Amino acid sequence: MRVHVADHPLITHKLTVLRDAKTPSPQFRSLVEELMTLLAYEGTRGVRVEPIDIVTPVAPTTGVRIADPKPLIVPILRAGLGMLEGMVKLLPTAEVGFLGMARNEETLEPTTYAERLPEDLSDRQCFVLDPMLATGGSLTAAIQYLFERGATDVTAICILAAPEGLAAVEQALHGREVTIVLGAVDERLNELGYIVPGLGDAGDRLYGTV
Ligand SMILES: O=P(O)(O)OC[C@H]1O[C@H](OP(=O)(O)OP(=O)(O)O)[C@H](O)[C@@H]1O
Numbered sequence: 001m002r003v004h005v006a007d008h009p010l011i012t013h014k015l016t017v018l019r020d021a022k023t024p025s026p027q028f029r030s031l032v033e034e035l036m037t038l039l040a041y042e043g044t045r046g047v048r049v050e051p052i053d054i055v056t057p058v059a060p061t062t063g064v065r066i067a068d069p070k071p072l073i074v075p076i077l078r079a080g081l082g083m084l085e086g087m088v089k090l091l092p093t094a095e096v097g098f099l100g101m102a103r104n105e106e107t108l109e110p111t112t113y114a115e116r117l118p119e120d121l122s123d124r125q126c127f128v129l130d131p132m133l134a135t136g137g138s139l140t141a142a143i144q145y146l147f148e149r150g151a152t153d154v155t156a157i158c159i160l161a162a163p164e165g166l167a168a169v170e171q172a173l174h175g176r177e178v179t180i181v182l183g184a185v186d187e188r189l190n191e192l193g194y195i196v197p198g199l200g201d202a203g204d205r206l207y208g209t210v
Protein backbone atom coordinates (compact mmCIF):
# COMPACT_ATOMS: atom_id res chain seq x y z
CA MET A 1 0.00 0.00 0.00
CA ARG A 2 1.29 3.45 -0.88
CA VAL A 3 0.48 6.51 1.22
CA HIS A 4 0.98 10.03 -0.09
CA VAL A 5 0.43 13.08 2.08
CA ALA A 6 -0.09 16.09 -0.16
CA ASP A 7 2.17 18.79 1.18
CA HIS A 8 1.19 22.15 -0.25
CA PRO A 9 0.63 25.50 1.47
CA LEU A 10 -2.70 26.00 -0.34
CA ILE A 11 -3.97 22.71 1.03
CA THR A 12 -2.83 23.57 4.56
CA HIS A 13 -4.40 27.02 4.28
CA LYS A 14 -7.77 25.68 3.11
CA LEU A 15 -7.63 22.90 5.70
CA THR A 16 -7.16 25.45 8.45
CA VAL A 17 -10.35 27.27 7.47
CA LEU A 18 -12.15 23.92 7.15
CA ARG A 19 -11.09 22.90 10.66
CA ASP A 20 -12.34 26.15 12.22
CA ALA A 21 -15.56 25.41 14.15
CA LYS A 22 -16.85 28.86 13.12
CA THR A 23 -16.79 28.01 9.38
CA PRO A 24 -20.44 27.65 8.29
CA SER A 25 -21.80 24.83 6.10
CA PRO A 26 -21.89 26.73 2.77
CA GLN A 27 -18.22 27.74 3.10
CA PHE A 28 -17.33 24.27 4.39
CA ARG A 29 -18.89 22.70 1.28
CA SER A 30 -17.00 25.04 -1.08
CA LEU A 31 -13.73 24.37 0.71
CA VAL A 32 -14.18 20.59 0.53
CA GLU A 33 -14.72 20.90 -3.21
CA GLU A 34 -11.66 23.15 -3.65
CA LEU A 35 -9.50 20.85 -1.52
CA MET A 36 -10.72 17.90 -3.53
CA THR A 37 -9.55 19.50 -6.77
CA LEU A 38 -6.07 19.89 -5.28
CA LEU A 39 -6.02 16.35 -3.84
CA ALA A 40 -7.42 14.90 -7.08
CA TYR A 41 -4.37 16.23 -8.88
CA GLU A 42 -2.20 14.01 -6.64
CA GLY A 43 -4.69 11.17 -6.53
CA THR A 44 -4.94 10.81 -10.30
CA ARG A 45 -1.20 10.73 -10.92
CA GLY A 46 -1.51 7.03 -11.76
CA VAL A 47 -4.65 7.29 -13.89
CA ARG A 48 -4.44 5.00 -16.90
CA VAL A 49 -4.01 6.74 -20.24
CA GLU A 50 -3.64 5.49 -23.81
CA PRO A 51 -1.93 7.11 -26.80
CA ILE A 52 -4.00 9.07 -29.29
CA ASP A 53 -2.89 10.62 -32.60
CA ILE A 54 -4.03 14.18 -33.21
CA VAL A 55 -3.15 17.00 -35.59
CA THR A 56 -2.41 20.43 -34.13
CA PRO A 57 -2.67 23.53 -36.38
CA VAL A 58 1.07 23.01 -36.90
CA ALA A 59 1.81 19.29 -37.07
CA PRO A 60 0.60 15.79 -36.33
CA THR A 61 1.53 14.52 -32.88
CA THR A 62 0.71 11.81 -30.40
CA GLY A 63 -0.88 12.68 -27.08
CA VAL A 64 -2.81 10.67 -24.50
CA ARG A 65 -6.40 10.30 -23.38
CA ILE A 66 -7.96 8.60 -20.35
CA ALA A 67 -7.99 4.89 -21.20
CA ASP A 68 -11.06 2.67 -21.47
CA PRO A 69 -12.68 1.32 -19.41
CA LYS A 70 -13.16 4.72 -17.78
CA PRO A 71 -12.17 5.15 -14.13
CA LEU A 72 -14.83 4.60 -11.49
CA ILE A 73 -15.25 7.22 -8.76
CA VAL A 74 -16.87 5.92 -5.55
CA PRO A 75 -17.85 8.56 -2.99
CA ILE A 76 -18.73 7.10 0.43
CA LEU A 77 -22.04 8.63 1.49
CA ARG A 78 -22.69 10.99 3.04
CA ALA A 79 -19.50 12.94 3.57
CA GLY A 80 -17.73 11.65 0.46
CA LEU A 81 -20.45 13.18 -1.66
CA GLY A 82 -19.01 16.60 -0.81
CA MET A 83 -15.82 15.60 -2.65
CA LEU A 84 -17.48 14.30 -5.80
CA GLU A 85 -17.89 17.56 -7.71
CA GLY A 86 -14.20 18.46 -7.27
CA MET A 87 -13.20 15.04 -8.60
CA VAL A 88 -15.49 14.94 -11.64
CA LYS A 89 -14.20 18.38 -12.63
CA LEU A 90 -10.83 16.73 -13.22
CA LEU A 91 -12.17 13.40 -14.55
CA PRO A 92 -15.37 14.41 -16.36
CA THR A 93 -15.69 11.16 -18.31
CA ALA A 94 -15.38 8.91 -15.26
CA GLU A 95 -18.30 6.78 -14.13
CA VAL A 96 -19.63 7.32 -10.60
CA GLY A 97 -20.76 4.52 -8.27
CA PHE A 98 -22.00 4.92 -4.71
CA LEU A 99 -21.46 3.26 -1.34
CA GLY A 100 -23.51 4.42 1.64
CA MET A 101 -21.78 3.71 4.95
CA ALA A 102 -22.43 4.84 8.50
CA ARG A 103 -20.24 4.34 11.51
CA ASN A 104 -22.04 3.29 14.71
CA GLU A 105 -20.99 6.10 17.04
CA GLU A 106 -20.83 3.72 20.05
CA THR A 107 -19.11 0.63 18.66
CA LEU A 108 -17.35 2.61 15.86
CA GLU A 109 -18.18 -0.31 13.53
CA PRO A 110 -19.21 0.67 9.98
CA THR A 111 -22.32 -0.68 8.28
CA THR A 112 -23.12 -0.44 4.58
CA TYR A 113 -26.67 0.77 3.92
CA ALA A 114 -26.52 1.45 0.18
CA GLU A 115 -24.58 0.23 -2.83
CA ARG A 116 -24.81 1.19 -6.46
CA LEU A 117 -21.75 0.01 -8.37
CA PRO A 118 -21.09 -1.65 -11.72
CA GLU A 119 -21.37 -5.46 -11.42
CA ASP A 120 -17.81 -6.26 -12.49
CA LEU A 121 -14.95 -4.11 -11.26
CA SER A 122 -12.18 -6.37 -12.52
CA ASP A 123 -10.60 -3.96 -14.98
CA ARG A 124 -11.79 -0.70 -13.44
CA GLN A 125 -9.44 1.74 -11.81
CA CYS A 126 -11.37 2.81 -8.68
CA PHE A 127 -11.11 6.12 -6.83
CA VAL A 128 -12.74 6.08 -3.38
CA LEU A 129 -13.62 9.44 -1.83
CA ASP A 130 -14.15 9.93 1.90
CA PRO A 131 -12.93 13.04 3.75
CA MET A 132 -12.26 11.25 7.06
CA LEU A 133 -10.08 8.23 7.85
CA ALA A 134 -10.55 7.91 11.63
CA THR A 135 -10.38 4.32 12.97
CA GLY A 136 -10.07 3.24 9.32
CA GLY A 137 -12.98 0.81 9.67
CA SER A 138 -15.15 2.46 7.00
CA LEU A 139 -12.37 2.84 4.43
CA THR A 140 -11.11 -0.71 4.98
CA ALA A 141 -14.63 -2.13 4.56
CA ALA A 142 -15.23 -0.03 1.43
CA ILE A 143 -11.96 -1.07 -0.24
CA GLN A 144 -12.38 -4.73 0.76
CA TYR A 145 -15.85 -4.64 -0.80
CA LEU A 146 -14.43 -3.26 -4.07
CA PHE A 147 -11.83 -6.04 -4.10
CA GLU A 148 -14.59 -8.63 -3.49
CA ARG A 149 -16.34 -7.21 -6.54
CA GLY A 150 -13.23 -7.78 -8.65
CA ALA A 151 -11.32 -4.49 -8.33
CA THR A 152 -7.54 -4.78 -8.41
CA ASP A 153 -6.46 -1.15 -8.42
CA VAL A 154 -7.88 1.24 -5.81
CA THR A 155 -6.89 4.78 -4.85
CA ALA A 156 -8.54 6.38 -1.82
CA ILE A 157 -8.53 10.14 -1.40
CA CYS A 158 -9.17 11.46 2.11
CA ILE A 159 -8.81 14.95 3.52
CA LEU A 160 -7.73 13.93 7.04
CA ALA A 161 -6.44 10.75 8.66
CA ALA A 162 -5.58 9.68 12.18
CA PRO A 163 -2.27 7.77 12.45
CA GLU A 164 -4.01 4.86 14.25
CA GLY A 165 -6.57 4.52 11.46
CA LEU A 166 -3.97 4.74 8.73
CA ALA A 167 -1.96 1.96 10.40
CA ALA A 168 -5.11 -0.17 10.71
CA VAL A 169 -5.92 0.25 7.00
CA GLU A 170 -2.32 -0.56 6.09
CA GLN A 171 -2.44 -3.74 8.16
CA ALA A 172 -5.82 -4.85 6.80
CA LEU A 173 -4.91 -4.22 3.16
CA HIS A 174 -1.29 -5.29 3.31
CA GLY A 175 -0.04 -6.52 -0.07
CA ARG A 176 -2.95 -5.05 -2.03
CA GLU A 177 -2.67 -2.57 -4.89
CA VAL A 178 -3.94 0.43 -2.88
CA THR A 179 -2.83 4.06 -2.83
CA ILE A 180 -4.04 6.49 -0.19
CA VAL A 181 -3.74 10.22 -0.84
CA LEU A 182 -4.25 12.48 2.18
CA GLY A 183 -4.47 16.20 2.85
CA ALA A 184 -2.93 15.73 6.31
CA VAL A 185 -2.27 13.16 9.02
CA ASP A 186 -3.42 14.54 12.37
CA GLU A 187 -2.21 13.81 15.92
CA ARG A 188 -4.50 11.02 17.13
CA LEU A 189 -8.00 9.71 17.73
CA ASN A 190 -9.85 10.74 20.88
CA GLU A 191 -11.82 8.36 23.11
CA LEU A 192 -14.94 8.92 20.97
CA GLY A 193 -13.13 7.93 17.78
CA TYR A 194 -12.84 11.51 16.46
CA ILE A 195 -9.73 12.79 14.75
CA VAL A 196 -7.78 15.32 16.88
CA PRO A 197 -7.55 18.20 16.09
CA GLY A 198 -9.62 17.15 13.06
CA LEU A 199 -12.64 19.11 11.93
CA GLY A 200 -15.51 17.40 13.76
CA ASP A 201 -18.14 15.32 11.96
CA ALA A 202 -17.59 15.97 8.27
CA GLY A 203 -21.10 14.81 7.27
CA ASP A 204 -22.78 17.03 9.84
CA ARG A 205 -20.68 20.04 8.89
CA LEU A 206 -21.31 19.51 5.15
CA TYR A 207 -25.03 19.05 5.45
CA GLY A 208 -25.90 21.22 8.43
CA THR A 209 -27.00 18.40 10.77
CA VAL A 210 -25.88 18.49 14.43
O1 LIG B 1 -12.58 5.64 9.96
P1 LIG B 1 -13.89 5.47 10.64
O2 LIG B 1 -13.75 5.35 12.14
O3 LIG B 1 -14.70 4.34 10.08
O4 LIG B 1 -14.69 6.83 10.47
C1 LIG B 1 -14.73 7.51 9.26
C2 LIG B 1 -16.12 7.52 8.71
O5 LIG B 1 -16.95 8.38 9.50
C3 LIG B 1 -17.56 9.36 8.66
O6 LIG B 1 -18.77 8.93 8.15
P2 LIG B 1 -20.07 8.73 9.07
O7 LIG B 1 -20.15 7.31 9.54
O8 LIG B 1 -20.09 9.79 10.13
O9 LIG B 1 -21.25 8.95 8.05
P3 LIG B 1 -21.75 10.31 7.36
O10 LIG B 1 -20.79 10.58 6.24
O11 LIG B 1 -23.11 9.97 6.87
O12 LIG B 1 -21.77 11.38 8.40
C4 LIG B 1 -16.54 9.53 7.56
O13 LIG B 1 -17.06 10.18 6.44
C5 LIG B 1 -16.08 8.13 7.31
O14 LIG B 1 -16.90 7.40 6.41
Ligand SMILES: O=c1cc[nH]c(=O)[nH]1
Pocket residue numbers: 079132134193194195196198199200201202203
Ligand atom coordinates in the same frame (compact mmCIF):
# COMPACT_ATOMS: atom_id res chain seq x y z
O1 LIG C 1 -13.31 12.94 13.29
C1 LIG C 1 -14.14 12.27 12.65
C2 LIG C 1 -14.21 10.86 12.76
C3 LIG C 1 -15.11 10.19 11.99
N1 LIG C 1 -15.94 10.87 11.19
C4 LIG C 1 -15.90 12.21 11.09
O2 LIG C 1 -16.67 12.81 10.32
N2 LIG C 1 -15.00 12.88 11.82
Ligand SMILES: [Mg+2]
Pocket residue numbers: 079201202203204
Ligand atom coordinates in the same frame (compact mmCIF):
# COMPACT_ATOMS: atom_id res chain seq x y z
MG1 LIG D 1 -20.84 11.57 10.02
